Amino acid sequence: MRYQLYFVFSVLLFWNSVLCLLNSISNVPPIIGEYHDETSSKCALILRRTSIQRYGRTPAHPYGGFFDFLKPRAFLPSGPLENVCIRYSDVNRALAEAKHQIGYRHPPTINSLEPHPAHIDKTGELVLATTKLLARQFQLSRDEIINGLPMIDTSRTDIWEVCPAHLKPLPCTMERYRTYTGVCNNMQHTSWGSTHSSFVRHLPPAYSDGISAPRVSVVDGGPLPLARMVSTYIHRDFDTPSGDLSILLMSWGQFIDHDMTLAASPRDENELDFTCCGIPKEHQHPNCMTIDIPPGDPFYAHYGETCIEFKRALAGHRPGCALGPRVHINLLTQSLDANFLYGSTEKLAKELRLGKGGLMRVWDYFENFGLKPLLPPLSTYPEKDCTARPRHLFCFNAGDExxxxxxxxxxxHTLYVRDHNRIATELSRLNPHWDDERIYHETRHIMAASVQHITYTEFLPMILGEETAARYDLTPHTHGYWNGYDSNVHMGMSSGFQSAAFRFGHTFIQGMVRRYNKYHEFVGEDPLRTLLRQPYIFYEPGKIDELIGGLINTPAQTYDPFITQEVTNHLFEEPHIPFGMDLVSFNIMRGRETGVPGYNFFREWCGLGRAKTFEELEPVMNNGTAYKFAQLYKHPDDIDLWSGGISEHRLPGGLIGPTFACIIARQFVNVRKGDRFWYENSGFPSAFTPEQLQEIRKSYQAKIICQNADDMPTIQLYVMRLPHPI
Structure with a gap:
């Protein structure tokens, strides 16, 4: 697909160049020229249209005419050809009008390399408003908004003055260690995969207005079924524990997801969440997008609830602050680099470091018990994402919030911080001449490599199946170097991966958190709802090891469309309140508000065929789910990606269905190929020696647990699987 997109955009660039030449002959100003001010008549973009295209376009398909320019001319709308010139001055006028419309004030941190997400959002909304004004002025089609407007060189416009500094080209040098923000991983495209850059797309966005309005039905432009209705009708709670998988499989997937993806959510002035439900629309925060609870809801109706809190992710920018449809900020580095430990900004990284011996800050809370330390307390914003905190206790601070x-x-998080300090201590002993900086970064370098190796050797083969992993070349070498880095590969997380496919682990969630002693004997359990955003059990000596025992001895749920009510009715439930929020509704709404196309379009993208009727999905899905979809959705094209993907039959040898396997495999191909610091590469200052690389290949999740638990004498080798009797 990547090569198809390259071809598509190459054709666009070719035709744009041809049009420039033709128009220069006709005394029409060309696109390329020097920077000009407001009075300039230079064309920033020339669109070639028929008069019917110009004045009579109402495409019903969610992607409009994305591939129309590839069709033979005989199949395009007929009419006299005309050139439409969007000038740099048109862009500047639209920007000035957008500033007036939204009351824009230049954010104070926007010229910093680590701007505040809310400040990126302000400039992102400004560029979106500019896009809308240009779309209205020039009556742009979806195709022209998606593929035409981003071709305008905004460095020749006033947009460049409001573009965040980290998204502009930066000078880079080849170094041994990653930057904290991931900038300069790619020397040619300096912001690719960096902190505060945007999620990428593998398919054109399916916004209802082509720019930013959430997805609607492709049949009639009407609303999609309520997210909560999809949740209660299709994704109910059935207890079917796996006989093979441990709950660590789900937790590891979530752990590495938190290393690569975090959509920026709006916060109040104190960096806390705020309320949308119960507030009149005219007084709500502009990012409020609450989830309606239908009358007669089987759970919430008992409590008279009609609304679930939900907020739209903050707007971001493409590289260079290009015009076009809405994109969203990823707050993290998008490489697999263990930054759940270190943070994705220099500010946070420094906050988490001890400043001597290459060590991370920890809290020796159990020093008198002879137990290993805890994570440092979250004392700066003690109530941030922390529920019912006792006054004398704290939640914890780490590289991911x-x-x-x-x-x-x-x-x-606790195990991996302990492991960092274990390795740093050993490196300090072996290299007494190294200073704090050298020890810290060498340890960070090793930890990233270990996480990469464990993910690609233990996790992905289980999820995808060894055959699928091998087909996508996701199997690490056992000897020597791989050397597959490609500077043309964008490692950035895709919206479909972030909002849907890599949320497959929600089907594995267990409703009870079990604890086991060091002899693998069951000792107790608690409802999951009591341990969400409430980690206070950590303050009881010995409980961490019991929770580790639970991770490796508790069976995960089976992969199916059914999700435990602990997260569909009781997510982030506060004590003394009998209900919480709904994770399934969140998944569905996140896909819709970010313009992620429906399940059927990703099936087509993956070469699996697009279902024309619901009946065609019956052999693909579990337990009559296709029939249930037919009761809620108007057409298979309307099915939400997460809901459809989680309902598929598993691949032979794998744990997930073919659509999610395709999206996840392609994403991890890009993560490996697009990372200059990938642990198997040679020829860069960051490369490990052959001997060091062989030591990295000895990394196992079981080894991490054994070396960093307090007292764990025995453990199975492959801890994402349940132990089996010998």
């Missing part, structure tokens, strides 16, 4: 989201995440 979701460390306290669920208790097993907190366990993994």
């Amino acid at each position: 979701r460390v306290n989201e669920q208790i097993h995440l907190t366990v993994l």
Whole structure:
């Protein structure tokens, strides 16, 4: 698909060049020229249209005429040809009008290399408003908005003055260590995969207005079924535990997801969440997009609830602040680099470091018990994403802000911080001449390599199946170097991956958090709802090891469309309130608001065929789910990607269905090929020696647990699978 997109855009660029030449002959100003001010008549973009295209376009398809320019001319609308010139001055006038419309004030941190996400959002909304004005002025089709407007060189316009500094080309040098933000990983495209850059797209966005309005039905432009209705009708709670998989499989997937993706959510002035439900529309925050609870809801109706809190992700920018449809900020580096430990900004990284011996900050809370330390306390914003905090206790601080989201995440964060300090201590002993900076970055370098190796040798082969992993060349070498880096590959996380496909792990979630002693004997359990954003059990000596025992001994749920009510009715539930929020509704709404096309279009993209009727999906899906979709959706094209993908039959040898396997495999291909610092590469300052690389290949998740638990004498080798009797 990547090569198809290259071909598509090459054709666009070719035709744009041809039009420039033709128009220069006709005394029409060419596209390429020197920068000109407001009075300039230079064309920034020339669109070639028929008069019917110009004045009579109402495409019903969610992608409009994305491939129309590839069709033979006989099949295009007839009419006299005309050139439409969008000038640099038109862009500048639209920008000035957009500033007036939204009351724009230049954000203070926008020229910093680590701007505040809310400030990126302000300039992102400004560029979106400019896009809307140009689309209206020139009556642009979806195809022209998606593929035409981004071709305008905004460095020749006033947009360049409001474009965040980290998205402009930066000078880079070849270094041994990654930057904290991931800038300069790619020397040619300096912002690719960096902190605060945007999610990428593998398919054109399916916004209802072509720019930013959430997805609607392709049949009549009407609303899609309520997200909560899809949740309760299709994704109910059935307890079917796996006989093979441990719950660590789900937690590891979430852990590495939190290394690569985090959509920026709006916050108030104190960096806290705010309320949308119950507030009149005219007084709501502009990012409020609440989820309606239908009358007669089987759960919420008992409590008179009609609304679930949900907010739209903050707007971001493409590289160079190009015009076009809405994109969204990823707050993290998008490489697999263990930055759940270190943070994705220099500010956070420094906050988490001890400043001597290459060590990370920890909290020796159990020093008197002879137990290993905890994560440092979250004292700066103690209430941030932390529920019902006792006054004398704290949630924890880490490289990713979701460390306290669920208790097993907190366990993994603790194990990996302990492992960093273990390795740093050993490097310091072996290299007494190294300073704090050298020890820290060498340890960070090793930890990233270890996470990459474990993910590609233990996790992905289980998820995709060894055959699929091999087909996509996702199997690491056992000896020597791989050397597959390609500077033309964008490692950036895709919207379909972030909002849907890599949320497949939600089907594995267990409703109870079990604990086991060091002899693998069951000792207790708690409802999951009591340990979401409430990690206070950590303050009881010995409980961390019991939770580790639970990670490797508790069976995950089976892969199917059914999700535990602990996260569909009780997500982030506060004590003394009998209901919470709904994770399934969040998944569905996130896809819609970010313009992710429906499930059927990704099936087509993956070469699986697009279903024309719901009956065609019956052999593909579990337990009559296709019939249930037919009761809610008007057409198979309307089915939400997450809901459809989670409902497929598993691939032979894998744990997920073919559509999600395709999206995930392609994403991890890009993660490996697009990362200059990938652990198997040679020829760069970051390369490991052959001997060091062989040591990295000895990394196992079981080894991490054994070396960093307090007292764990025995453990199965492959900890994402349940132990089996010998």
